[in-house]
Amino acid sequence: MKLFVGLGNPGREHAFNRHNVGFMAVDAIAAAHDFPAWRKRFSGVAAEGRLGGEPVLLLKPDTFMNESGRSVGEALRFYKLELGDVVVFHDELDLVPGKVRVKTGGGVAGHNGLKSLAAHIGDDFVRVRIGIGHPGRKDRVSGYVLHDFSKADYAWLEPLLGAIAEEVPYLAQGANDKFQSRVAHALQTEAESPPKAKPAPRRKEAAPDKKAEPQGSLADKLRRWFGA
Secondary structure, X not given: OEEEEEOOOOXXXXXXXXXXXXXXXXXXXHHHOOOOOOEEEOOEEEEEXXXXXXXXXXXXXXXXXXXXXXXXXXXHHHHOOOHHHEEEXXXXXXXXXXXXXXXXXXXXXXXXXXXXXXXXXXXXXXXXXXXXOOOOOHHHHHHHHOOXXXXXXXXXXXXHHHXXXXXXXXXXXXOHHHHHHHHHHHHHXXXXXXXXXXXXXXXXXXXXXXXXXXXXXXXXXXXXXXXX
C-alpha cells in the first residue's frame, strides 16, 4: 500500500490558500479516480482506493500544518509502511508557480508541515513539490502562503491539478520520474494548445445580490471536491 498525503490546514477559511495546494492535489486525485467519500481516520480524513493497480490511502491531516506528522505517523504505524511508501504533496516556495518536482528525502526549507513530518517519521519520504512562487521577501512569506490563490493563478492551477490527477498512477507504481515528466508534458501541451473559442455573450439579467461564477471554473471544481 502507498500512503498519499496532502498537506494543508483544515477549515473553509483555508481551503483556497496557497499553503493548501497539497490538500487540493489529493482532492483532485480522489475526484478523478472515484475514491469513496472521505471519512475520519488518523487525526484527519482518509479515502482508500486503487491507482495504477496499487492500493492507495489518501490522507489529509486535520491537525493543522504544524502537527501534520502526528497524523501521518498514525497511518504509517497502522499499516506498517516504510518511508518509501509515503508520498507527500506540498507547496514549494522555491519553485515557480505551476512547476512540479519529485524528490525523495532532503531538508524541510522552513516548511512547517515537512518539519513536523521529519520529527515524527523521518526524512526519507517522497515529496511532490508543487511550485507556488516566492513573494520576494522572507517577512512576506507567512501572509503569502496563507492567502488565497488569485484569479490569475487559476490559469495554471486548474490544468496543473488536472495533470497531477491524470498521471498519479505512475507515482503509485513507483515511477516517480515518469510521473514528473508526464505532468510537465501535459502542461506544455496545454500551454501550446490554441485558445478555445468563447461563445458570444448573451444578455442575461443577473439575480440580485448574487455573483455569477463561470461554469467549470477552478473555484467551482474545488468547491465540489471540498464538498462545500
